[in-house]
Amino acid sequence: MHPFRYVAAGSIDEAVAVLREHGARARPLAGGTDILAQLRAGRFELDALVDVKGVPEASALRLGRDGLDIGAAVPCYRIYEDPDVSAAYPGIVDAASLIGGIQIQSRATIGGNLCNAAPSADSIGPLIVHAAAVTLAGPAGTRTVPVDSFCTAPGRTVLGEDELAVSIHVPRPPARFGAAYERFIPRNEMDIAVVGVACAVVLDRSGERIESARIALASVGPTPIVAAKAAASLVGGPPSADAFRAAGEVAADEASPIDDMRGTIGHRRDLVRVLTRRTLERAVQRASGGTASGNTGRGTR
Numbered sequence: 268m269h270p271f272r273y274v275a276a277g278s279i280d281e282a283v284a285v286l287r288e289h290g291a292r293a294r295p296l297a298g299g300t301d302i303l304a305q306l307r308a309g310r311f312e313l314d315a316l317v318d319v320k321g322v323p324e325a326s327a328l329r330l331g332r333d334g335l336d337i338g339a340a341v342p343c344y345r346i347y348e349d350p351d352v353s354a355a356y357p358g359i360v361d362a363a364s365l366i367g368g369i370q371i372q373s374r375a376t377i378g379g380n381l382c383n384a385a386p387s388a389d390s391i392g393p394l395i396v397h398a399a400a401v402t403l404a405g406p407a408g409t410r411t412v413p414v415d416s417f418c419t420a421p422g423r424t425v426l427g428e429d430e431l432a433v434s435i436h437v438p439r440p441p442a443r444f445g446a447a448y449e450r451f452i453p454r455n456e457m458d459i460a461v462v463g464v465a466c467a468v469v470l471d472r473s474g475e476r477i478e479s480a481r482i483a484l485a486s487v488g489p490t491p492i493v494a495a496k497a498a499a500s501l502v503g504g505p506p507s508a509d510a511f512r513a514a515g516e517v518a519a520d521e522a523s524p525i526d527d528m529r530g531t532i533g534h535r536r537d538l539v540r541v542l543t544r545r546t547l548e549r550a551v552q553r554a555s556g557g558t559a560s561g562n563t564g565r566g567t568r
């Protein structure tokens with residue numbers, strides 16, 4: 268492996284200064300579960316890795332009146348082990364608790380999952396349906412980007428060479444909100460999604476109509492896909508099995524999958540149909556006060 272400087276940054280300014288000094292030859296390091304494997308495999312060379320775990324803003328997990336702020340270096344386990352966060356952000360907790368396994372979750376971060384921008388990344392769809400935005404810091408100061416416009420291509424994002432992600436803000440969900448994420452993988456764990464679907468719904472006061480909905484798809488396009496037509500098809504209607512099935516059909520049309528060794532286009536579209544229906548059922552159950560938990564990542568029917 269090409270030798271590189273390891274810099275444990277203690278502040279945003281320090282991290283930005285190192286990124287600026289090395290340009291494309293430096294990158295931030297959070298949990299390291301993606302980037303260290305990529306460096307070892309020789310996918311690219313770096314002259315510096317800037318560890319952001321010591322940057323206070325990046326290591327904070329804060330639940331306030333306005334929502335949840337997840338520091339970009341907060342490992343997954345801190346998210347799902349917090350009972351208040353688990354209750355309010357079920358879609359994000361679904362993702363945090365199935366990335367890798369227990370050991371990976373003790374290091375891996377949602378920030379790193381987002382910035383790595385793999386089409387199969389498990390957390391990006393849930394962040395999108397929870398309407399999250401990421402705050403970036405660079406030499407010119409900070410800017411905030413909605414997660415649904417953060418990824419631009421596989422492994423590529425709007426991040427500049429001298430920018431880092433500081434934290435992700437997830438607004439406080441309204442009353443009668445529910446969200447869920449499920450993926451299909453061919454084995455129990457430690458695999459990447461062949462397809463992932465995240466859904467969020469808000470029910471009206473009666474609980475008999477869907478007031479708003481969001482659906483995001485993983486692994487069926489170069490970047491996460493916002494299935495806006497499928498979500499719109501649900502609004503104003505009842506949270507019924509027929510409506511969920513119809514939304515699944517529309518979402519399958521909005522997907523843009525490819526054939527590869529992990530699945531065919533047809534298989535992936537079918538998985539979008541099934542997982543859309545299933546995650547909508549779970550999201551509505553949660554919005555109605557149910558506790559539909561237990562994401563195994565397996566099964567399709």
Ligand SMILES: Cc1cc2nc3c(=O)[nH]c(=O)nc-3n(C[C@H](O)[C@H](O)[C@H](O)COP(=O)(O)OP(=O)(O)OC[C@H]3O[C@@H](n4cnc5c(N)ncnc54)[C@H](O)[C@@H]3O)c2cc1C
Pocket residue numbers: 294295296297298299300301302303304319325339340365366367368371374375376377378379380381382383387388389390426430431432433457458459
């Ligand atoms: C055994 C194993 C199983 C896995 N299983 C899954 C899985 O089930 N689902 C899944 O989605 N992924 C999985 N992964 C991939 C990986 O664990 C996740 O993508 C993880 O969330 C990455 O987080 P990290 O903190 O380790 O990122 P890192 O490896 O530290 O960084 C990843 C990328 O993001 C950049 N980055 C990190 N922090 C910042 C920042 N603050 N600002 C800007 N850029 C930043 C880095 O430069 C790098 O390019 C698995 C990996 C392994 C090794």
